[in-house]
Amino acid sequence: MQVPYESTGRQRQKGRTREALVAAARALLARGVSPGVEEVAEEAGISRTTAYRYFPNQRALLLAAHPQIQERTLLPEDAPQDPVARLDIVMHEFVRITLDWEPQLRTQLRLSLEPGAEQPVLRQGRAIGWIKDALEPLRATHPAVDVDRLALAIRSATGIESLIWLTDIGGLSREEAANVVKSSARALLQAAILCS
Structure with a gap:
């Protein structure tokens, strides 16, 4: 060896x-x-x-060169218990991280899409954990909400993939795209609460 x-x-x-x-x-x-x-x-x-x-x-x-983001949570120690407020905090930070590291994240996404490619660190699901952390109070207040599935749905509408689509294809500015991402996350959460 x-x-x-x-x-x-x-x-x-x-x-x-x-x-x-x-x-x-x-x-x-x-x-x-x-x-x-x-x-x-x-x-x-x-x-x-x-x-x-x-x-x-x-x-x-x-x-x-992938960003080294080790945070287990994006919430402050004194985070509110309201899931909407928690998600707003997490999405604000997640969007900031995505914009700060956009060139590196675009590269990692491109590498992950190459045929036969090993999955790079982009695919570790760290953001899903951050979103689940934000949604955690729902387990007690709205037990009918599938927090794990909701976190996946929110993640599917956020992150570098969404930013690329909204800016490169949708023609939005980065600020407009960030607002769309944040409002999409909130809308998914509010819909889940209303349907529970």
């Missing part, structure tokens, strides 16, 4: 080099470039040979 380059020798230095390459990839993506390993190496001031030791191809590099 081959030992990965990064797990041998000066691991801290290698960690810093990897992070510099990832940061350079993110910076280029944010400027609208879909960079290859050589462009990222130049941006980071690292030799191409070294860069290829970390990322053998563009796909591996772009997957590593």
Whole structure:
């Protein structure tokens, strides 16, 4: 079994080099470039040979540039118990994250749609967990509402996929698209409550 380059020798230095390459990839993506390993190496001031030791191809590099968002919840500690207010808070933050990381998320979506592609981290369902967290009070106040299914429905109308459709196809500005996403989430929640 081959030992990965990064797990041998000066691991801290290698960690810093990897992070510099990832940061350079993110910076280029944010400027609208879909960079290859050589462009990222130049941006980071690292030799191409070294860069290829970390990322053998563009796909591996772009997957590593995915946003690292570890929050288990987007709600503040003093979050209200009203599910509508909670969802509004979560959707405000989720839309902000989506807009802040739009170039990287677009790249991850493109990579995830390639035939035979491994599913990148974009497909971990983190946003579904954030939405379920917002909807949690419904389990007690509206037990007939299927919170898990509602979270999936809300997620299907939000995120990078919706932003792309609303801006690229629908012709909306990012601000208009953000408002549509937020109001769609709220409408789905209100409909679920009314039907329960």
